[in-house]
Amino acid sequence: MKKVLVANRGEIALRIMKTLKRMNIQTVAVYSDVDEDAPFVKFADEAFCIGEATPSESYLNMDKILEVAITTNTEGIHPGYGFLSENAIFAEKVDKAGIKFIGPSIEAIKVMGDKLDAKQAVKAFDVPMVPGTDEAITDIAEAKKIAAGIGYPILIKASAGGGGKGMRVVESEDLFEEQFDRAVSEAVSSFGNGAVFIEKFVQQPKHIEIQVLADAHGNVIHLNERECSIQRRHQKVVEEAPSPVVDAALRAKIGEAAVNVAKSCNYEGVGTVEFLLDKDKNFYFLEMNTRLQVEHPVTEQITGLDLVELQIQVARGEELSLKQEDVGLNGHSIEIRVYAEDPENDFLPDLGKIVKYTKPKGLGVRVDDGYTEGMKIPLTYDPMIAKLIVHGKDRDEAIERLLKAIDEYEIIGFSTTLGFCHFAVDHEEFRNGNFTINFVGDYYKPEMLRVELPAEVGELAYEVLKEIKQQAIPVQEDQHFSAWQKRK
Template identity: 65%
Template structure:
C-alpha cells in the first residue's frame, strides 16, 4: 500500500494523513470549491478538486472519487467518518475497481446500517436488547398496540436513522399518534425511509460504547469503553475513557458482548458497538457504527494504540500483533467536540469568519484540528472545527487540564461549544461521575452560561483594576 486517498475533509482527513505519512504512505486529498485553501488540502502529498461546495456535488460523489483514485494509482481509500464511510455501495465499487476500502466489507455495513437487521443479526448471540418490536412498522394502529403492550414511556426510532433524527419519546398513549406521524415524516425527509421501530424507553441511561478491532485472521479485540452520555439533540459533545461507572467485571462483560456483535456480521477493521446502560447497570445493545468514530482519540490515549494504523494494517491483510491480554487501561482521557455552534441559542450553527483562532498547547493536550485563523466556516458541512482532547494520570487531572486548555483556546468571529464544555467540566454532576444522557436537560440553560460569563468578566475587571492601582504605587525615579 503505497498511496491512500482520504475521502473526507477537515480534522479527520488530516488525522488519517498523519498516520499514513508516519507509515511511509503517500496521501491524496479531495476537496470542494469552498475547501480549496483548507488545511487538509495543503497537508496532503497531492490534492484534487472534485466538485462544488454542497456535499452531494463533491464529497458524496463516490464514482468521481474512485475515478480520481484510479487516475492517481491509489491503492486504498480511507473514508474517515460521515460522508461515504458507511455507504455499502461505495465499498463495493472500491472492491470492483481493485481499490482497498479501509473499513469493513459491504455486507457488514449493510447489516449494521439498519437497526432492525442489526438486532436480527445479534439475536443468535444472546446479546441483551431493550424490549421492543422486531420489525419495521409504518401502520399507526399496529404500532399503537405494540407500544401499549411494551408499556409507556416508549421510544420511536427511524429504522434507517442516526444523529437523533426520526426519534421521539412518547410518555402516554394520548400523545402516541401525533409523535408517530412526526417521526415518520422526519425519517422520510432525512433518510427517504419512513419505517420506524418501537422500544421501551430507558429512563436514566448512560451511553457507553466499546471500540472493537478485527483482522481477517479471526482475531477480534475490544479496546475498552468510551462514555458518551453528555449530548445535545441526541448527539455527543463530550466523551471520555474509561467510564467512571464501569467495574472491571462489567467492562469485561460488555467488551465480550461487543466482540460477539462484531462476530455476528463477520466484521473487519475498526468499529464501535454502542450500548445503553441503565441505573441498575443492565446494558442493552443499541447499534454498531461500522467506521472510525469521532471520539477515537480518547481510546488511543488510554490504550497507547494508533487506531488508524491498525485500520491500515488490517486492510493490508496483516494479522493483529496485539492480544486482548496486552491491552491495559492507562490513565484517563477526555474529549470536547469544538463546534461552531451557539450554546446560548439552542446550539444552532454559528457561521462566520475566524478572526482569531489559536489552539492550546502543552503536555497532555491534543487538538485534532481542521481549521486555521482567517478561514470562513462553510455552511455546507458539519460545523465541527476541532476536537480538544486531554490526557492525565487520573480523571481529576484530565478534567483540570481540560478546563485550562479551554481557557487557552482563543476563538473570535464565531460562537463555539467551548463555554459549554467549561460548564460541563466544572459541574459537580460531571465531576462526581453521577450523570446520564439527560445532563443537558437537567442542568444546562443559556441563562446559567450568561451568568457565569458575566461573573468571569467582573472578576477579570477587578483583577485589572487592582493591577492598575499596584502599578500607580511604583515610584518612577527621574532620569
Template identity: 65%
Template sequence: MKKILVANRGEIALRVMKTARNMGIKTVAVFSEVDRHAPHVTFADEAVCIGPAPSSESYLKGDTIIETAKKLGVDAIHPGYGFLSENADFSEAVAKAGLIFIGPKAHAISVMGSKLAAKETVKKYDVPMVPGIDEAITDTEKAKQIAKDIGFPILIKASAGGGGKGMRVVEKESELEEQMKRAISEAKSAFGDGSVFIEKYVGSPRHIEIQVLADTHGNVVHLFERECSIQRRHQKVVEEAPSSVLSPKLRQEMGEAAVNVAKSCDYIGAGTVEFLLDEKHNFYFLEMNTRLQVEHPVTEWITGIDLVEQQIKVAEGAELSFKQEDLTITGHAMELRVYAEDSLDNFMPSVGTLDVYRPPSGNNIRVDDGFLEGMEVPIQYDPMLSKLITYGKDRMEAIQRMKEAIDQYEVEGVATTLPFGAFVMDHEAFQSGDFDTHFVKNYYSEEKLKGERKAEAEIAATIAIQEYLKDVEKLRVPKHR
C-alpha cells in the first residue's frame, strides 16, 4: 500500500494516520465542514471535505468516500471505529470498487452484526452462551412464556445493535409488557429494526473482552483480555489490561473460545470477542465487535504490538509474524475515556469551547486525542475528547500513574469525566479488583464527589494561605535593636 484513506475523524483518524506514516504510507483525511481545522485534517498528506456537520451528510456517506478514494488514487480505506466500520454493505462496496477494506469481509461483519446470527454461528464451536432464545421476537405473550421458562430476571436486547440501546432488565412478569414496548421502540428508532431477543440476566457480571488477530493464511491468535466493567449507561469509561481476576487457566480458556468465535465466521484482521463473567467465574459469549476497539491501546502496551500496523499488514496479505506461544503479558495498562460530559450532573453532554486544553505527558503516559486548545467540541458527534492511557510494571503502579496524569490534565470550557476517573482510581473496590458492571450504581455518588472536591479545594486554599504567610514573614525587615 502506498496511500490509505481514513474514513473517520478525531482521535482514531489521527491514531491510524500516525502508524501509516511510520510505515511510509501516505494518508488522506475526509472531514465535515465543522471539522475543517481538526488535527486529523492538518496531519494527513491530503484532505477532502465531504459534506456538512451531520454524520448522515458526511462521515456516513459511503459512496462519496469511495468516490473520493478513487479520485485520489488511494489503495485502501481504514474505517476506524463507529460510523461505517461495521457496515457490511460498505465493506463490500469498497471491495467492488477495487479498493482494500482494512477490516473483515462483509460476511463476518454481517454475521456478527446480528446477535442472533452470531449465536447461531458460534454455537457449532461449543462457545458458552447465556441461557435464552435463538430467535428475534416482537410478541409480548411469547416473551412472557419464554421468560417463565428461563426464569426472572431477564434481559431484553435489540437484535440489530448495541451500545445499551434497546436493552431492558425485567425483574418480574408485571413489568414485561411495558419494557418490551420500550425496548422495541428504542431498537426501531436506533437501528431501524425493532426485533429483540430474550436471555437470562446475569446479575453481577464483569465485562471481559478478548482481542483477536487473524490473517488470510488461516492463522488466528488472541492477545489476551481487557477488563471493561466500569461503565455508565452500558457504555465503557475505564478499561484495563490484563484483568485482575483471570487465572492463567481461565485466560487460556477464554482466549481459545475467542479464537473459535473468529474461526466461526472466517474472520480477517483485528476484532474483539466480548464475554460476561459471572460471580462464579463462568463466562458467556456476548458479541463480537468486527473492528478496532476504542480501548485497543491497553492491549498494545502489555503486548508491545501495534494493532493498526497489524491490520494494515493483514490487509496487504501478509502472514502474522508471531504465533500464540510468542505472545506474553508484560506489565499493566489503564485507560480512561475522557468525555465532554458532566460527571457531577448525570454524565450530561457538555459542549463549548476548549478555553484551556493541556493534556499530560511523561513516561508511561499516552494521550490519544483529536482536539487542540481553542477548538469547539461539536454537538453532532460522540463527546469523547481523548483516551488517557497509563502503564506500570503492575496494576497499582498503572493506577497511581493514572491518578497523577488526571491531576496534570487541564481542561477548561467544558465539563469532563476526569473527576469521575479520579473517583474510580481512588475507590477501594476498584483498587482491590472487587467490582463488576454495577460499580457506578453501587458506589458512585455525585454528592460524594462534590464533597471530595470541596474538601480538596479547602485544603489547597489552606496550603496557599500558609505559603503566602511564610513568604510575607521572609520579606519582613528585621527590627534594629
C-alpha cells in the first residue's frame, strides 16, 4: 500500500497522515471549501477540494471522494472517525472500486452498527448484557409490560443510535408513553430508523471501554481499558487509561468479553467495545464502535503502540506481531477534548476566530489539533479544536501534568471547555476515582467557573483587543476570552 486517501478533516486527518508519512505512504487529502487553509490540507502530498462546507456536499459525498481516490490511484481509504467511518454503504463502494477500506468488513460494520443485531451476535459468546429486550418494540402496551417486568427506571434506546440521540430514561410508568414517542421521533429524524428497544437503566455506572485489535488470520487481542465516564450530553470530554477502578483480575475478564465481541462478528482491524460498570463492578456490554476512537491516544501512551500503524498493517493482510502477553501497561494517560463550547451556557457551541493560540509543551504532553492561530471554527462541523493528552508514571503525576498543561494552554477568541476540564480533573471525586457518568449533573454548576476578574486582568484584556483592532484584524462584536482565560 503506497498511497492512502484520508476521508476526513481536522485533527484526526492530520494525525493519520503523520503515521502514513512515517511509513513512507503517500497521502491524499479531500477537503471542503472552508478547510482550504487547514493544516491537514497543507500536510498532505496531494489535496483536492470536493465541495462546500455542508457535509453532504463534501465529507459525506461518497461519489466525490471515490472519484478523487480513483483519479489519484489510491490503494486505501482511511475514514478516521465520524462522517463515513461506520457507513457500510461507503465501505462497500470502496471495495467495489478495488480500493482497500481501512477498517473492518462490511458485515461487521452492519452487525455492530445496529444495537439489536449486535446483541444477537454476542449472545452466543456469553457476553454479559444489561437486562432488556433484544428485539425492536413497536407496541406501547406490550412495551409497558416489559418495562414493568424489568423494573423502573428503564432506558429506551434507538437501535441505530449513537451520541446519546434516540435515548430516553423513564423513571416511572406514567412517563413511559411520552418518552417512548420522543425516542422514536428522535431516532427517525437522526437515523432514519425508528426502531427502539428497552433496557434496565443502570444507575450511577462507569463507562469503560476496551480497545481490541484483530487481523484476517483469526488473531484477536485487547489493548487494555479506557475510562470515559466524564461526559456531557452523553458525549465524552475526559478519558483516561487505565481506569482507576479496574484491577488486573477485572481487566482480564472484561478484556476476554471484548475479544469475544470482536470474534462474534469476525472483526478485523482496530475497534472499541464499550461496557457499563456498576457500583458492584458488574459489567455489561453496551456497543462496539467499528473504527478508531477519538480517545485512542491514551491507549497509545500506555502501550507504546501506534494504532493507525496497526490498522494499516492489518489492512495490508499482515498477521499480528503481538500476542496478548506482549501488551504492556506503562504508567497512566489522560486526555481532554478541547471544544469551542461555553460550559457556562449548557456547553453550547461558541464559535469564532482563534485570535491567539499557544499550545502547552513539556515532558509527557501531547497535543493533537487541527487548527492554527487566525483560523475560524466552522459552524458546520463538530466544534472540537484539539485533544490534550498527558502521560505520567502514575495517575497522580498524570493529573498534575494535565492541570499544568491546561494552565499553559491559551486560546483567545471564544469560550472553550478548558476551564471545565480543569474543574473536573481537579475535583475530589475524579482524584479518588469514584466518579460516574453522572459527574456533570452531580457536581458541576456553571457558576463554578465564574470568577471575578482583578482590575489588572480586565485592563490587559482591553489592551489586547485594542492591539488587535490596530492591526486591522476583524473582531466580532460578541468576541470574548475563553472560559478558562477568565479564571486566570
